[in-house]
Every structure is written in structure tokens, then in C-alpha cells.
Amino acid sequence: MNIQTKPPHTAAEKAILDSFAEVMGQLPGDAPVTAARDKLVSAISNDGLPTRRLESWHYTDLRNLLRDVPGQASGAAQQVDPLVRGSLVLPLVQGQSADISVPDGLELSSYMELLASGEAASRLVARGADDLIGRLNGAFVMDGYSFSVAADQAIEEIIEIQSTQSGGQVHNRFAAGFGAKATATVVDRHLGDKGQSGLSSAVTTLDLADGADVTWIILQGCGEADQRLAQLNARLGADAKLKLFVINAGGKLVRQELHVEAAGEGAHLDLRCVNLLAGDSHTDVTLTLGHNVPNTTSSEIVRNVVLNRARGVFQGQIRVAQVAQKTDAQMACNTLLLSDDGEFSAKPELEIFADDVICAHGATVIDIDHNHLFYLMARGISEKTARGLLVNGFVDELIDELENEDLVEALETLIEQWLADHG
């Protein structure tokens, strides 16, 4: 008889389980929801945190990296001004939603209500045995928002989901549905507190019906001691278009998963990701993209600026189903490595079962271009300023693709500030 011995729980694993025991009585939801939570927690207890032996966590050994799990206690987080003035803000202060009135064409409810409505249990399932984020978030989720945009509606103002956290634990979930031909721009923003060390998780589900056109911007501004585990799942209907921007600009340990399914013909994904990495941080962006039907297209560009001892990871998996002829997928990962002690790992992964497709991927690691630097300096721009302009330019090129000029300006200012603070 073989006896498989499981390694003992790490301090972090123990803290997660203790934490659950502590809060389970206060978590919202009916009996099926409670049962779903229990199931997810026992899966965490059984399997522990993922290690590098799991392919999808190979570059982010969570069991080693996730060290301190804070208690529920926290500082006082506060709502801040939206990124773009005039945005419709859906605030989450320390993970708690608020009552917000919304314009016509938009329906909104808190995730807490959804959890209590009896419909939520089926949503609290993990993607698979390696889905630690789904497990953790499903077990602990307290609140969030669920909203839907009616068919043919164009939501003019930017919707800003604004989560502010000051230490402690925050676990939120979001569901956003976009009806046929609906258009909207959403800023999904998470801000931490400099002086606090918090743990947060978020699971977001986007459903784009046929012809919907959505710009979704994930803006991660964690404090330097924060740990962030986030996952976005999106399904694109026929001719639906998702422009997904990810900006990572903070955190001690960050994993952002993006799982996108191009499920209807003519669907298109643009992913633009900017990773600003400094200090002693570890940031992982993991994409899985399924081209599941014929005639779908995608383009992914990831730009990384690496300073100090920061480590970054991009895993980009593109799957092309056998029926998905005429798929066109272009993926690029470019890293500006500005420190000898920093590192970036890029892992493209193409699984192609159709024969008439175009799939390309490339990864580059570069330093500041000498010719560019000389040109700027020959115009009287000091070396420091010139370098700053070039680093900014390297990532601003992606931001410039956004159509909303206010948004471009706000994001470029934010990036400029980050580089000034860390450069």
C-alpha cells in the first residue's frame, strides 16, 4: 500500500484556513453557497497553495512567495477621486459596496445581494485544480458588484470600479454583462495603502454578447507590501470586441490571470499590458486565450519596465481549436530591463489544432536605445530627463491606443508619476 504523505501546511496556508474559520459565520449566502464555500476551502486544505510543480504556477511559486496572510483587521480605507472626472464610481471601501444610482440602460446590484439571492452557488466553482485564485476568492467572497448593460446601449460615462484597501483581507467578485452591440468603458481599479500590508483577491466575469464593444482597464495600484491575486474571465460572442488594458503599478506579490474565450465568429481581443516593476516585488500576468470558432482575431502586447530587484512573469497561452480556421493571433512581450538585478520571464505557449491560421509571438529584452538617447540629449535634454522620456514613451505607446483622451492623459500622468517616484 502506498501512503502519500502531504507536506504539512505552511504558515500562510494555516492562516488562510484559520481565517476562514473565523469569518465563515459572517459570509453572505444561502445553504448552497455555504456548501460551495466549504468545498473550495477543503480543496485548498487538501492541495495547499500551488508550487512550481504545477505548470501554470511554474514561475510563481505561491507556496514560497505568499508568506504572511493578514488578519481581517485593517486600517481605514477611503474613497478617492475617480481617474477621470465625471466617471460613474462604483466604490468598494475595504471591500464593501455602496448603494449607487445608475443611468438608464445600466442595471446594478451588489455582489452581496447576489450571494444571498440563491443564484450564486453555481458561480462559486474553481476553473480547475490549479485555480487557487478561484478557490480562495470563492471561499471568502464577501461583496462586489454585478452589473449589466442593455443591448444597443452606449454608456457614455466611464464606469470606475474603485476598490480601496488599507491592509487586512478583501475578497471581491464582479460580474459584468454587455448586451448585443452595447458599448462601455470600465476602469477596474484597485488601490492599496502604502503603510499597510494587505491581501486581496478578485474574480471578474465578463460576458460580451454579439457585437458588444467593451474597453476594460485593470489598474492595479497596490501598496508596496500588498499581495494581490486577481482573475478575469471573459467570453466574447460573435463580432464582440474586447479591448483589455492591464496596468500593474504596485504590490509586493501580484498575480493577474486573464482567461478569454473567443466564442463567436468575428470576435476580437486586444490585450495591452503595462507592467511597472520596482523594489523587491514579484508580478505575474498569465493569459489563456481560446480561439474556439473560425474567424476570430487577437493581438496581445505586453510592455515591462523592470527596476531594482523586481521580477516579472508573462505567460501567454493561445489555444486554437481544430475548427477555428482563419484565426489571426499576434502576441509580443517587450521588456525594458533597467537593472542588472531585475528579471523578467516570458513564456509564450501556442496550441494550434487548425491548419489555416496565423499565429505569431515574440519576446524582446532591451535597454534604452542609444541613438534615441543621443538625439534627445543633442537637443539639450539632460540624460536623466531623456531617459525618463524614453521609458515613458516605451509604455505610452500602448496607452495612446485608447480612444478616450481624458483616459490617455490620466493614465500617462499616472505612469509618469510612477516612473518619477521609482526611477
Place this chain on the structure above:
Amino acid sequence: MLEIKNLHARIAEDGTEIIRGLNLTVKAGEVAAIMGPNGSGKSTLSYILAGRDDYEVTEGDILYNGESILELDPSERAAKGIFLAFQYPVEIPGVATMQFLKVAMNEQRKARGEEELKTPEFIKLVKEAAATLQINPDMLKRPLNVGFSGGEKKRAEILQMKLLGPQLCVLDETDSGLDIDALKIVSDGVNALRSPDRAVVVITHYQRLLEHIVPDSVHVLYNGRVIKSGDKDLALDLEANGYAGIIEAAA
């Protein structure tokens, strides 16, 4: 204004000597043309004046207004009023042209202890200068030099020169890649900057540019040295007879 004394310089990376004992003096108010066959060191000279660190000066000196500039980096030289119009202006994606112009103008002002330009004042200056060079304002909305045609890039160089108002302008083959109309616009732009307290060094292969920007002196560069100097008739002579005779006479 510019005194180059027995200059020797080589490529930093492999030690190849390019400039071999070059002497040249350009006075304030003077337009000096530098001509020479391919590989004579013309572009290298322009880079060395601007301070590119791919080249090492091994001997001699460059005096600008009586002071050696060898220890200054490119931005310090530019702030002192040295401007190089590039033969091949580089495209810099992600850096907006207007932002670049504003940073450049203000950094130079700052280095000279002057006050920074306010935005409306800056925009007015750029618009006026762009109009005289027939530069479409839409061009200025693009990233620096990105998607500019050859002629647009050269006009953009002259625009920068106009806005930065240098004392010593070095034009490196500004005529290459220009059609006749663009050549006229660019030349007019340069001529408008001629003044008693400004010197211009025009590096060119062809006499054609010198019909528009008429030089006070012409210098023939060969093998990293000036082998003959003269007035504007020297350029005409070169156009008619080529370099061979002069090179032979100097040998």
C-alpha cells in the same frame, strides 16, 4: 566662435581613426561649407561636435567661444547653443513631438537660468515657426519623427533649430532626400537664421544646396583632415572637376 585644433578622433569601440589632425576655424556670422567624398569624416565631425560618445578624441581640442567643449555631454553642449541637424533624424515612438519640443526648450532655458515657457506662449511660438516652414500642424501631433517623410523630417529639424535658436548650427547633409521645393523651404529656413552672432556649418556632398545657402567659406575634407579651403567658388570648381585633382595636389 568655433576653433578646431589638430583634432584626432577614433571610433570608441574598435579604435579606427577617422579624424586625423583636422583644423578649422569658423567665425561668428560665417557660413562654412564642408564638402568631401564619402568616408572623408564629414558626418563623424558633426557627431563629435555634438558630443556623441561613440567617438573618442585622442588629440587636439575643440574650442567654442574660446572654451573647450570636449568634457561636456551632448545636452550641455546643446544648452550652450550648439545644434546638430541630423542627416537621419531618429524616429521615437511613444514620445509626442510637442512634448519633446517643450521639454527641449524648457531644459535649455533652465540650463541657462531662464524662466520656463508657459504653455500658451510655447504653442504660439511653435505654430508661427511651423507655418514659415510649411509644416502641417497635424504632423506635430504625431510621435517624434514617426511616419514623417524624408522631407518632413528635415523640415522638423529646421523647426527645432528655429525654436531652440542656437549660436552654432551644424547641418549634416540636410539636402539629402529633399525635392527641389523642400530644399527651397529648408534653405529659406536656414537663411532666415543667418545673423552676425550666429555661425553655420553646412556639411554637404553637392553644390546644389550651396546655391541656396551661399557659404562664406568652403573646406574640403579628405581622410579626416581639411585639405583645401576657399570661398564659394571652390564649391563650383568641385562640382565641375570633382575631388580627384585637389586630393592629388594635397598628397
